[in-house]
Each structure stands twice: as C-alpha cells, then as structure tokens.
Amino acid sequence: MTAFKVERATRESRAFAVVLVAVVVVLATLPYWGDSGTMRLVSEMAYYLALAQLWNLLAGYAGLVSVGQQAFVGIGGYTLFYLSSQFGVHPLFALALAAPVCVVMSLPMALLVFRLRGAYFAIGTWVLAEALQLCVSLITPLGAGSGMSLTPAIVREIAPDRAGREIIVYWISLAIVVAVCATVYLLLRSKHGLALTAIRDSERASESLGVDTYRTKLLIYVVTAAATGVVGAFIFLQKLRLSPEAGFSINDWTVVVIFMVVIGGIGTLEGPIIGMLVYFALREVLADYGTWYLILLGVVAVVIMLRAREGIWGLVAQRFNLHLFSVRRYLTR
C-alpha cells in the first residue's frame, strides 16, 4: 500500500517565504537610504499591520469579534508612560512590560465579556474599553483628562541623538510586526490553530470532539491582548504624548483595523497585509477628503461583506487556489 504523507508547504508558500524574508531585509536597511518621513510611514504601516493580524486572529479565527481592542492599546500606552516616568524604567523595557500588564488585566476582562455571545460580546468589549477610558481620565497619577508626555530625559534613554532614536524606534516597529506575524503564524500552525479552525467552522462539533473551546478562546484573547498592548506602547512611544481619548480611541485603533481586515480578507493571514496596503493607498489618494474617505471605507466594507465575504485576498485565493502562508495540511503520496 502506498504511504501517505502530510505536507505543510506548497511551492507557492516556499517562494513567498523567500520573498517575505527579502522584503524584511530591504526594509531593515531603510535607515541607510530613506528619510525619516518614509521611516515613520513604514512604522505606521507596520503597527497597523500588527494590530490587523491580531484582530484577525481574534475575530477571523477564534470567532471573537471584539470592538474593544483599543482598551489594550491604551493600557499598553499608559504602562509605558507610567513606568518610565514614575519608576524610571527604561522606556524599551517598559514597552515590553506592556505584555504582562495586559495579560493580568485581560483575565478579569475576559471573565466578564465571555458571558456574552456574538454581537453582544462585541458591544460588551466596547463598554469595557469605554469604562477603562473613563477610569483613566479620573486617575491623577496617570495625568487624568489631559494625559501624559514622555519627557526628553526619558526619550534620550533610547539613544542620545535624534537620528539614532528614529532608527532604533523604526527597527523596533519592524521587530514588532515580524514578531506578531510570526506568533500568529506559529499559533495557527500548532494544534491550537487546528482547534481554532474547527471552532470557527462549528463550535458545537469541535466541543463534542474534545476541543476545549473556552480555554482555547481565552488563550487567544489573552495572547492578543498582550501583543496589542505592546503595539499600543510602541505607538505612543513614537507619538510621545498620550491622553485617554487618544489612547482608547475606537476610531483610530479599531474602526480602521476592522476595515483593513474585512477589506483584505478576514480569516486569512494574507488578508490583513492586503487590507493594510489598500487602506494606506486610499489614504494617500483621498487625504484631502476627510469624511468622504471614511464613508467610502464604510461602503466598501459593506459591499465586501455582502458580495465577497472573503475579501480581496479571498477572491484571489479562490480564483488561483493560492495560499502563501503554509498553515494548512495537505495529504500527498
């Protein structure tokens, strides 16, 4: 009898992996041939991609549609600002500490919102984020309503000169997005990833097969929270200024991210990349049109959800049977 093998990679995914590595290497060398404006832009694209991959992991794979991830962006930001200014912690170390802080905070939050299902879960996460924002605006050591700033002294701890700081911050953004994408990718390749795909297809069926859906979802929620917190800390490391409104802004950190994932293709790893690129392209073109730009995004998202649920990448993948990230398993001889 012929033996069967389980393969993970396809010819396309191997080729894509090579391309990816090349892109990351090229981007890493940007400080040597690009200007600071370009570096800031790429950083912004990087952190939005990270947020998009994380939201996609939560909603597209674990089925947890959260409209409250901005809570962790804010928590991450405030962790950075508070620890570095009150306790003199080195800002980059404080940035890393955003992860454990978010883990600790996400557990009781999960306990609350996991009691809700579906769309009610979504609004519940939103309420939590709103409540956190209001709480923070009442806490004086956190700067209350007016917020906090990163003093020049703190900022100089990263690097003594401005150019050096820009380069280091830029490389951190690359490191973060690569780490986030790698984490999501490895998670999906693991048995947790298989569990997630099963849960996504049918929660009841997977439970009857022994998949612990509650724990799997909790794991994803906590991991996503931690990573979002680190990204949030980075965002405000770059902005140097943080207020409750900015830190917990649903428009900046959730609306845009959701649009990216939906338009690019929810439930795939390739989707958020496409979505992020589309968003930034549109932003360049429509920069002067303010509200019309958001209206257009809204209309596109609605049309995609109605007509092409798998987003732009979904259309491409179906048409060409293309899977660039090797998270699936193929049976071959």
Added chain:
Amino acid sequence: MNAVQIVIQGALLGGLYALFAIGLSLSFGIMRLVNIAHGDLIVLSAYVGLMVINATGMHPIASLVVVMPVMFCLGYLLQRGLLNQTLSGGLLPPLLVTFGLSVIIENVLLEAFGADNRRLQAGALETQSIAVGGIAIGVYPLIVFATAVAAIAGLQLLFYRTALGRAFRATSDDAETAELMGIDNRHLYGLGLAIAMIFTALAGVLMAIRTNFDPAAGPIRLIFAFEAVIIGGLGSLWGTLLGGMVLGIAQAIGAALSPTWQILAGHIAFLIILIVRPSGFFPRTRD
C-alpha cells in the same frame, strides 16, 4: 438635591433609556440582528426632526408626526434592501455590515450638518416641574417616562393580541417553519425594523429636546440601549424598562459626583449585573 430626588430623576431617565433600547430589542427579538448602527439611527432621527422643525417651525414633539413615518419607511427599506442579505452566513456579516453602516451614517451626518452641537427647543416644557409630596419632579422627564410605558404596553398588545404579532413571534421561534406556514419572512423582517424605527424616531426626538447632540453622539446611545437590555434581561420589554431605570439611577448617583462619573457609574452597574446575574433580571427561558 437630596437622595430621593436623585433616585426619581434617575428612574425617569430610565424611560428614555428604555425607548433607546426598544428598537435594539425588537431587532434582536424578531430578526436575531444586533444593529450596531442603532445609536446612529437614533441620532439620525434627531437630525430629521431638526430638518422638519427648520422647514416648518413646528414644535419638536409635533415634528414626530413627520419623523416617525419617515423613519418607518427608512427602516423597511434598510431591512429589505440591505440587512436581509446579512441574515444567512453567520455572525460576521450582520455585525460588520451594521458596523460599516454606523460609520457611514456618522460621517454623512458630519458632512451634511457639521460637528456643532444641536438641540431641539421645546420651550417652557423643558423646565416645568410639578411638586409631588414636597419633591419637585420635571414635567418633561415624566412625559418621556410615560411615553416609554405607553410604548411598551402598545408593543405588548401588538405582539400578543394581533395577527401580526403572532407572525412576529412565530418567525422569531422558527423562521423556516413560519415560511412554510405562509409567512413572507423578508417582508416581515422589513416590517420589524420599520416598527422598531418608529420607537427609534421617538427616542431620537425626545432625547434631542433634553440633551445636545452631534453626529458622533450615536455610539454612546447604542451603549446605553445595550446596557438597559442586558440589565433587564434579553427578551423582555418590561425588563428593558427596569434595566433602563437601574441604569438611570446609577447614572444619577454618579452625576452627583461629576459628568465623567455619571457615565462610568452606568458602566459599573452594567458590569456588576454581568457578574452577578448574566442573564439580567427578566431573562426569557428560551434563547
């Protein structure tokens, strides 16, 4: 302001919150659709009222005669034209489509009306109060509360005493079998949102007399409606009134401290109920 006055004021505010929540409840009860754009539709109603008033000089409450039918038609068209298509296909489409809709409505309103705060002027009605047992109670809050009670009573009549109500309940139970019994689901869902929008319009105009509003005022209304529904228990309209009152009282207590505490107190009350009684005060035994 003494404690009794705070509680009464909060309880009456609950009437407005119940009105906010009715549309959301109906939508979920009949169509199993949670409309993320619900709060923005409340605000849209307020702007429609504003347009009617500016064009005709009517009193805000009189403008309801135009606003309610307009929103009724809009609701029917919205459900049949757009939202019906999201109903098959799981959790994501209704959520993300109504989310997109919410962003669209907010920004269209921003384009059309600008970001300024608005208010509908109802004249003397806004400040009148009557004395009951030595306590001054605002006439307007009393009217709003009475409207909420009348609305819920009317809806109970509709659902339990009419053929249409029977059809709604049957479709909510089992849409496929309802269709096999001769019910046109698509039309019924359209009517469902249309009726929900009547109350959304009512809520919008009544709110706009009481508070300032602007294009971004939608989301917080959705949250209040949602909190009232969860506190009261999914599936019970009278429960929603009670939920609204609990929310209103919590907020009134918080308001005594500061405006930030007002909203925060509401969130805290909601979160406590979520921990203690996740199914609310009057849960329906079936989902």
Added chain:
Amino acid sequence: MSLLQTRSLRAFYGDFQALFDIDVTVEEGDTIAVIGANGAGKTTFLRAIAGALPCADDMVIFDGQPIGGRTAHEIVRLGIAMVPEGRRLFPSLTVEENLLLGAHSGRTGAWTLARVYELFPMLADHRGRPATLLSGGQQQMTAIGRALMSNPRLLLCDELSLGLAPVVIRDIYARLSTITNEGMTLIIVEQDINRALDASARFYCFLEGRVALTAQSHGFDRTAITSAYFGV
C-alpha cells in the same frame, strides 16, 4: 390533468445531490404514500414541493402551473400545506395561536378554527396552553390542524407517526381519513410501511434519491417491497 406532477425533479443540498429525476403524479383526491429508508430523500421530496428547497420551475407542476421556483410562502397561498417532520410547532404560541397562524396566508374555505376543533376536540380543551407542552399525539393534531387552516388542496404529511404510540397513531390516521373523505389530496411520508400502504391508493418507494418502485397499495406483497426499500 393531475393536481401535482413532478418531472425529473432534482434537488441539491449545496453540492450534494439528494434527488435524482423523480417523476411522481398525484391526482386530485388521491392519497399517495412515499416510503423508504432513512436518507432516501422522502423529506427532501416534500420540501422541494413545498418550496423550502429550491429547484427548477418546471420540475414541479401544480394544477397545470410550474411552481418549482416559487418561495415557500407563495406555495402556501397556491394551496399546498405542510405538516413538517417533528411537528415544528411554535413554542412561543398557544395551541390556538398556532392554529390561527396557519391561516396567515388568507386562503378561505371549509377549514375554520371551529371545524378544526370539531375534528380534534381535545385541542379545544387545551387551546390556551403553550403548544409544545402538549403530548406528542396532541402536538401532531395541532400541526395537522395548523396546516388545514390554510385550506389547502394538497396536504403534505411528513412522518406523522414519528415518536407516537400505536394507539395514538391509529387515532390520527382515523381522523385523517375524515379529511380525505371530503376530497383532500394527500401525500404521506411514512417509515411504517403497513400504515402507509393501508392509508394510500398508490405508493412510491424511494431509494437513495430515486424512485425504486411504484404500484397500487391495495394488496401489494410486502416482501416484494424489501428489495426496493433496502436496495438489496
């Protein structure tokens, strides 16, 4: 002209084909039985006629009109009613409300609430109770009554005897004959072969989505059905 005719009826659940070229004819006033093992396509067949499952327009002809592409609620209006498998009564509604709901389509005729209570007197006793709190047999009667309230010309009965005690089944079929004596056309799907053949004039035996056998019911040799039923 037959009241109902299916021509090469094909039906799919997604990519899965459940019915292959089903040709069935039903004359007005007839009672036809559809028998077959689980998964043979009997319920799918009824659902296709009732409009719950899409199929091509001319695959189902009712009273000379092609109705295959119509929606379920339109088909009720045309005069076909279903007693679904498992009853599928509405839990939020009382017995009487379930019956009244059957009349939603607005078709008028001999079947009114009063007549349904005449046929099933025990339902009148329980009219105000939530329908799903009744016994299995009473629920089945409610489901039949609900379908009758739309004054159909063709009644589709899916597994009436499912989960019911023999004495109850006998009672229900006795009342069913009252309905057919007044000229109602019936298609009954049954797992109980004897019951199906006793109640019908002709029968069709389905196997894996195809018609394996069709004949007059009266006096037909049961053993001859076995190979058609099981495909051995």
